[in-house]
Structures are given as structure tokens and as C-alpha cells.
Amino acid sequence: MDNLYSTSLSEHKGTLSPAINFLISKLKDLGVYTGGKLFDGDTGRVAIPITIEVSLPSGGTVDDIDIREVEPLLLMVSKNYYPFIAPKVHSDRKDFPKTRLPHLYAVADQAVLCINRNGQNDWFAEHTIEGFINSIKLWLYKAGSGLLGTDGNEFDPTRLDSYNGIHSYQYNKLYEIVTKKNSVAPEFNFAILFGSVGANSKDGLSYKSFEALPLIALKVTLEAMAELKKLKPVENPILSILCWSDKEETFSDYQTDLPKTLEDFENFCDQFSIDIKLALKFYITNKLNTRRRIPVILALKRPKKIVGYEGDVEFLNFTILGSNVQGMKIPKNAEVKNQSHIEPFTSELASRISGKENREKILFLGGGALGSKIFMHNLRGGNNKMTIVDKDIFLHHNLARHSLHSGRLGKNKAVALIKEAQDYFEVQQTKNLKAIPQDLLTLEASDFNEHQVIVDSTASLNVQNWLTVNPNIQNQLLFRAEIVHKGTLGLLYKEGKDRNPRIDDLVNYTYFAALSYPEIEAWRQYDSTTELENLPVGLGCSSTTVLIADDDISLHAAIFSKLISDTAKVNYGYVYLNNRSDEFPYIVKSNLVIVKPFENYACINDKSWNIRMADGISSRIHEASSILKPKEAAGVLVGLVNYKTKVVHVFDLIDAPSDSIAECACFYRGVHNLPNAIDEIKKRTGGLIGYIGEWHSHPMGLDSLSGQDRSNVAELKVINDKVPIPTLSIIVSNGKILPFIFE
């Protein structure tokens, strides 16, 4: 059997570990090893010859590929590290059709089967030997049935068993250079790429390539590189060659036998009609070899789209060991090493990896602990269109829970976060990443207009008020994120369509929701009975996140980021409650509170005041009025007031007490049990929600306050001014809600 590799291997004579002996006995039990000679493999491995019966289609193999009903294989088993290193599966056949199959490693002239895509050793640890053999059977079955390339009819790229360094570049960018023939000069089929040698590359074998240079730019680039070198930069610049064929021919075979010398490399390129000789001649003649190694990328046109990016050109990477004496010819026996390749971080790559399509331009108000984490989630998800506004400096105590690291200490938070983001997008334009290191109250209309989403993480009532009345927010989706109750409760508010419910509606409604949601009630109770502690850092921070741990901020930031990414899914307003229990085992529960649009009524007597009623309140008032008609009806309004925005929110009604008297021209609103009812609401909402006014009907159709009403207002105003709350009296007349307010 001259066509078997094993015939050239020497018989293994030594002892083997108990684990390998067990493997051998198991292979015997499975009938794939018949007890023949073991061989010495390379680099500390023993080769166990096995035979696998292969299930093939009834009509023979697909595309007549030479996969046989019985395939001889060599299991290459590490003598020292088995079973922690999985056996490698080599075909024992010299004529195995390795160039025609995907999922094979390029290892000299041998075919090494890629049994499992990721983490061979981990996979082996999780499976039995029988499972391993079954996987080999499945691989061979698929190879014979034309089912190996199952990635949606895409071309599986060449798999490298070993490589020397990595070349990083954007596949789409190189694809564009090749397909548009963006060569260094029109008569050539190669481009010169500007890039750098990886900073952490000890052997100088890791490269980055950014842009193709035109001929006219070479001289000035070389001069600039020489100047740059004097400055001893972190990463030294280098020029690489990207070379392709001008023929339309596609290549479906895999290259497993990679060249080791320049002579081999030239022959290798000849197979694909790639004129590497001309490219190297150009490179040397123009003295582009500023370093000893010349990185070369070969572009091969494949018959299908390549797995992993949108193009049908596969890039194979090499370095040629030349000379850094510029212009010196490279000998034919110069060493050639193959390299792997990788894409740098780009927004497309990040989106693909994260499965996110977050392309909205986001304005972050506040770059503190919570804001920075949501910002970084978006950045890592591929969003490169973000603005962040923060005037604060990143100080030492911020290290406790901020996304930034110590290298950014002393920098403005907004500037530092944007710099961090720009460093991520090494090869991509970052003009849409913008820092505004100033007070957000100074933002102008243009700062808002260019964004689709606004995220307020300031936890500031002042900012909330400013946003509530800000005319520059029109079509943007406004979110507000805050963490309360010692970090146990995260609140994300999202405004509804046309800003209704508005941010103040949502925040205030959440206080009222303490009556329905225990986690909110617990927070309101805590806030109303506990004095907030401050960290001894001497900062006048108004944020209630001051006493929260980093893990709690991350807990909430992660889900908030996810919700903010889903802007397109819902157009209604909501409050998202993310709650963890206060004590071990910290059970996490979430609730989505959908908030319907509010009704807005400008006060009749003072248009600067607005009454905003939660959904259903006005219909309850109308209904109660019609029931008692022709008598008057009345009741008490439950809500809260904001003097800064001049808004009264009404969330609930309390029916007139049982000691009330209804008449046709008057309603005597009693008090029986009313104080208790109000006190209960106030208590449960931490003192924020309570009595906020009165309503009564005018069945006779009077659209204004009667004399009796004015007298009542005067009486109530004395009481209300002490709280203080304005005195609100809503009249229901002719089907209309008519609010009157007195400060």
C-alpha cells in the first residue's frame, strides 16, 4: 500500500500512557482498529491506524469525489497530553482529495479533518470516544454526500492548522480593492497597503493594513514613515502587498500544501495566475521594504461567497523574509511563512457578532457610571454614531463603577469615553462619535436634531424638568435610566409616540404605581424613611447612585441597553422595572408597565399651568357626572404637582365621601374616611402622591366658577398654601373638563 502515509512511518515501540491504552482498547471494541502496528507520529505523537466504514449515496459520491466506502485514517495522539489534547484525524491516504473539500486543515501534503469547528480539545472533553468516532463517520459521510459545505451554500475558507502571526484588515475593503482593481497603478494587478506592525507582536509577525496607496503617494508616504520611525512610535508603519489575478477564473480547490520558500511561493502564485514576481520587483525597486519581512496577501476568487463576509474572494496571507536594506533583491530560497487573518473591530463586525442592528444615533446625557455602561454596550454592539454630554472629570472614586479605566483619570468623562470608542474603531471613520464636555443645559437645537434617541442617565430632577419642557425634543425617542433603592431597583422610562406619555408623566406615574407594584412601594418607603448617605469624597453629587456598587449598575445597565436597542419594536410609553431582592440569593425580576398617553388640559384662568390626566380619569369624571345629573357630582383628585414645570398630574380619583350631599345647584363634599384614604396613598408612595385638588360638575352648564366655588377656593387656598400645593378646581360642564388653578 504505497499510497498510505503510514508505510513511511516507523513502528512505535515504547510504552504508552494508560489513557492512550484505554483509547486503543476502545477503538478495538468499536471495530475501527484491528490491532495492527502503531506508528511514531511527529512531535511527540503516536499514530493509531483506524479504518472507518463510510455511508455513501446510492449512486456514488456527489461530484464523484474520491471518498471510499472504507477510509484509512491515522489518529495522531499526543503521548504526553492525551486526553487533554484531542487526537488529530489525518487521512492515511496520500491521494485523499484534500484540495476539493472544505473543513480540512492545511498541513503540508496531508489531509487533517476538521471534525469540530470550535475548540477541538473542549469538544473532545465533552464526548466519548464512540462519539468522536461517530463524528469522523459523519464528516466522511458528508464529504461523500456533498454536504460538508452546509453554510448556506457558502465557501468555507481555508483552515490553517498552524500559522505565523496574524494580518488584520477589513475583508470588505480588500474585496473592494480587488474587485474594482484599485491597484497601485492601472497596469498592475496588485495594491500597496499602508499599515503597521502590531505593537504587541514580539516576533514582528502581526500586521494591520488600512488603505491602498496610489503610486503618487508612495514617495511621500515613505518619507513620512522615515520621519515617524525617528519618533519611535508604538506601532511601526509597514507596507504590504495585495496581489490578485486579472483572469476571471475561479478556484474551488483548497491549498493545503503551502509554500516555504520564495521559489515555492512564486510557483504557488503561478497556479492562480497571480504575478507575484512583478509585485515583488515593484516593491523592491521602489524601496518599499522598510522592514525585513514583506507581508503579502493573495486574493483568490472562489466560486461562492466566502463564509464570514460578503465577498467571493478569499485572502491567503504570507510573509517573505527579505532584507530591510531597501532595494536589496530577495533570494529564491528566502523563507516564506503563512499567516492567519482577522478583521479589525468595525461597526459591521460588532453588529454581526452581537446580532444587533442598533443604527440609531444616540445622544447620551450624562457619562457617569450608568450612562458609561450603556454607552459601552452600544459601542460593543457596533454603534459608532453616539454623542455624549458630560462636564464632569473622571476621578479616582469613579473607578469604583465606571466603564473607563485608570488610563483615563483626570480626563473629562465625555471626552474620555469618546476617545475609548475611537480607539475601538481603529480602521473606521469616527466622525459620528462626539464628546460635548459641557453642561448639558447649554445644548442647542442642532445638538438634538441629529439624533434619533436620547438617553438621560443623570438621575437629576433638574434635567428631567429641562427635558420635559425642552422644545428641541420633537421626533427623538427619549429614555431616562436611573437606579434607586440602594441599587436594587432599576427604572427605565421610555416616552410614547409624539412625547406622550412624556418623561414627567412616566416618572410621576411610577410613584403612583407604588400602589400596584410592591418593588416600587418598597423603594418609596425606603426613600421616605431613610436619609441618603454620601461617600466621603467631598463631591456634591446629587445623584442617588452614589451609594451603589458596580455590579448593581452593570445588572441594570445591561437590560437597559437591550431595551434601548429595541426602539423600533414598540411605539408606546413604558416604565421598565428591573428589580433584585435586597438579600441573598438576589432574585432578579422584571416588570414592564405600559403607560397610555395622558390627556393635557391648559388651565382656564392661567394658561401657564397644565393638568395632565392619566388614561381613564376624564371618562371616570364624565361618567360620575352623568350618573348624578341633574344633581351636581364631585370628588377628589389624586396626584402631584411640579411647580418648576407648572404641571399637575392626576392619576386617580377618590369618590365623594359618604357624608357628602348632592343637590342640583350645589355639592357638599364630605370628609368621612377621606383623610385616611389620602394618608394611605401618601404613605405608600413615600409622600409624593396625595391630595391634589377637587372636581365637581355643573349640570346646569355654567362654564366658570360660581360664587360658591370662588368662596371654596379661597378657603382651600389657605390650607393648600401651607403644603404647598396650588389650589386646583376642575369643573365638568357641557362635557368639557375645565381646570382652574390658583397659586
Place this chain on the structure above:
Amino acid sequence: MNAKIKYYPTGNGDMSLITLEDNTTILVDCNIREGSKGDKDKTMYDVKEDLLNSIQKRNSNPYVDVFVLTHGDEDHCRGFENNFYQGDPKKYGEKNRKDGEIIIDELWFSPMIAEESSNDDEDIVQTEAERRLKLHKDKDPNRNEPGNRIYIIGYDGANKDYKDLDHLRQTPGTVVTNINNKEQNKFSIFIHAPFKVQIEDANNKNTPSIVFQARFKNHAVDTEYICLAMFGGDSDHESWEVILEKTERKKNHQTQKALDWDLFLAPHHCSWSFFNETPQDEHPDPKENSLKVLDYKRKNAIVIASSKEIIDDDDNPPHYEAKEEYIKKVGKDKFLNTDTDDVNDKTPQPIEFIITAKGPSRPPKTTNSNSIGSAGGTGAASTVIKHG
């Protein structure tokens, strides 16, 4: 995705699922035993669970594109009432979804089931078919919606007359390419039976099954088929004699390759009735025509016996002698029995073929190969161990 054919292990019963490249599914017969559901009985494969995992969902509602009932014997329609939705598809609701009721977009129905009533499930199929046929008779605007579609396979019997619905009829010799209102260009079905004479003679002791050939091409323009699979329900040697005669007389064996096969589902669960009259010992010689049908096999053709384990005993079918005849034609390795071919622990597994450009191929058998965790089944815990 490649097309597939899956033969489910259901004991002495038939249930096969054809899945096309575009995920269109055609279920041929069903034999869903209640006992096979869940982990109640390890000796039975949970065909319902597998079916639900293998078919598509529309608005979260599971559906098969086509259900073909070859004939009404219970071992071909068991579980129809409990597992398939009957009635107006618009009324399919949360409860139906929860119960895993499968919508049949298009029902392929032989009028023969109207001629006899042997079991409740058969009656339910008949009722559902009648509901759909009425919509078509009444020209209901929803008659062509998924869940209301129907084909009549073959001719009418003595009891029912669907003459005014001939546009829904597919008769022997027809090639069907429109599957669930979608024209297929790489798949077709050649209808072989039932014949008029079979249905008119409803008292015929031999059940007149729908017999058809499923035909797969690699490319739409190809003239060759990459896989030909024969499904014959409980058809007997007399049926096949007629099939052979008619197909050859009309030259469909040449022009349509209508008798060729790569996969042959042994009729009536590997019964001798395919070869000759039963009892076998009184008619021990296979009919020439039956053997001739088998000779239309192509290279490496495979016979699938959808039956319990075939033992040389008097409990027939399956007939051991029938198995021997099949093996004479295809070889031992190419004769597969659904109950014994691939058994994982105690549970027989479906026999699945992937349709490749070079014909049907079988993925290697799979076993639970996790190296960590406890035993998948009860293992030794269910065995009495005595130590001396």
C-alpha cells in the same frame, strides 16, 4: 437544505415524512400511538414530538403541507383525531396550539375511505375530507386557503359521487407537481393507484391503497431523477400486477421512469401479500410480476419494512419469507426494518435519507456521546443486581 425522507418506527404501521428543499412537508399516513408520547414507554419512539420538530409553523401554528392517507386502516391513520386539526382553519386557537394539533394545509384523500368504515380515525378523516369538499362544492371563498385544500386521489366508489369536483382529482398515471398550491420544479409525484376497478369493488378483500412514486431531481432542467421513492400503503400483488401492466402499456416506465425506485416501502408492513396470496405456506411462490416490480430497482436500492421486528414465526405480517425475497433482490445490507435498524437504548429511531445529487444517503447512526452526566435512561437502576 437537501430534501429528506424519514420513515418513522411505529411498529406494524406506516408513517413517513417527505421534506423538500424549500421545507415543504408531505406526511404519508400516520400511526401516532398515545403510548409513544413522552417518556412513558422507552420501546416506542415519540413520533409526535419528532413530527412537531420537523415541520414548519405559521403564526406559531404547526402545519404539514400535505397529508396523504394511503387507505383507512387504523395502522395508517391512528392518532389522526387527536393530533391533527379538523375544521375551519380560521378557528384554530390557543388550545389547539397548546395541544400540538397539526394543521393539514392540503389533504390527499382517496374516495375509497368513504366505502368502508373500519375505525374512528378513518371516520374523522372522512368527515374532514367531506368538510373540505363541501367548501369546494359550494365555491366557498375560503376553499383554497391552507387547511381547506384537498385533492381527490383516484376514482369514486359506489357510495360517494364527487363528479362535480373533478378539478380536484388526481388519477393514476398523473404526475402531480403542484404541492399545497405551490408548483415544484424539482419534485413530483407519480400516482399509480387506486384504480377504478378496485374502488368499484369495495368488497374486494385487498385494500386498495394509494400507491405513488415520489420523484426528486437535482436541477429543474434535469431529465434524470436523483431519487425515486415508492410508497404503496397496503397494496397487494394484484394491485402491483395492474400497476405494472398499466405503466408498461402506457410506456410510463420508460418516459416517466414511473416504476424505477431507489427506496421501496415494503407494502403492508412487509407482508407476503405483496408477493402472493396469504397464508404464505399455501402460496409459497412469489408472483413473477411482484419480482419484476422489484427488478425496477436502481443501483444500491433500499427496501424499508415499516413493521415490528421480523421474526420467523406465525405472527404475520411481517412475513419472514417476504423479507427473504426482498433480501434476494437488494442484499441484506439494503433491507432495513424500522423497528430494529437503529435502536438507541431501547428506542427505535427513524430511518432517514438525505437526498443528495447522487441519490439517497443515510447519515451515520447517532448515539448519545456526552462524556459527562448520568445515564440517559434508567440504566442499571432498573435491573435487579444480586451480590453473593
